[in-house]
Amino acid sequence: MSNQWFNNYKTNKFTHLLNVFKNPIYSIHSSIVVLYTLNVLDLIFTYNGLKKQYLIESNPIMNRIYQYNPFLFVLCKLLGVLLCIYPINLLYKKKKWVANSVLGLNIIYVYIFILHIYILISI
Structure with a gap:
């Protein structure tokens, strides 16, 4: 009986995961x-790293903005994604690639987050 329950659980969990991606x-x-x-x-990790000088901003545009005005850097980082959310909400029902792009961006940001954690541990 427990074996059957585990197989049903595993199958339903996998099916649910597939439905999310489908x-x-x-x-x-x-x-x-x-x-x-x-x-x-x-933003939090990057700003603190730039402020304490144990990180450099790899994006040349954002680096230039930070050097010009750190507050403008924070504002651009926060508003940049917020401004993209509106078109994403408009397009995701019509264009499947929009949702896939958000998933891709999440994967990139998870990598960046892990990189930040690694840098903090290494300091």
């Missing part, structure tokens, strides 16, 4: 929340 609309709102959260975490 229907990106299902997960788009949570993906946007994750994207914005990871962006804010990246």
Whole structure:
């Protein structure tokens, strides 16, 4: 009996996961929340790292903005993703690639987050 329960659980869990990827609309709102959260975490780590001079900004445009005005840097990082959320909400029902792009951005931001953690541990 327990073996059958485990197989049903495993199958249902896997089926649920497949449904999320088959229907990106299902997960788009949570993906946007994750994207914005990871962006804010990246901002916090990057800003502190730049301020304490143990990090450099790899993006030349953002580096230039930070050198010009750190407050403008924070504003650009926060508003950049916020401004993208509106078109994402408009397009995700019509264009499947939009939801897939958000998923791709989340993967990139998770990598950046892990990189920040690694740098903090290494200091």
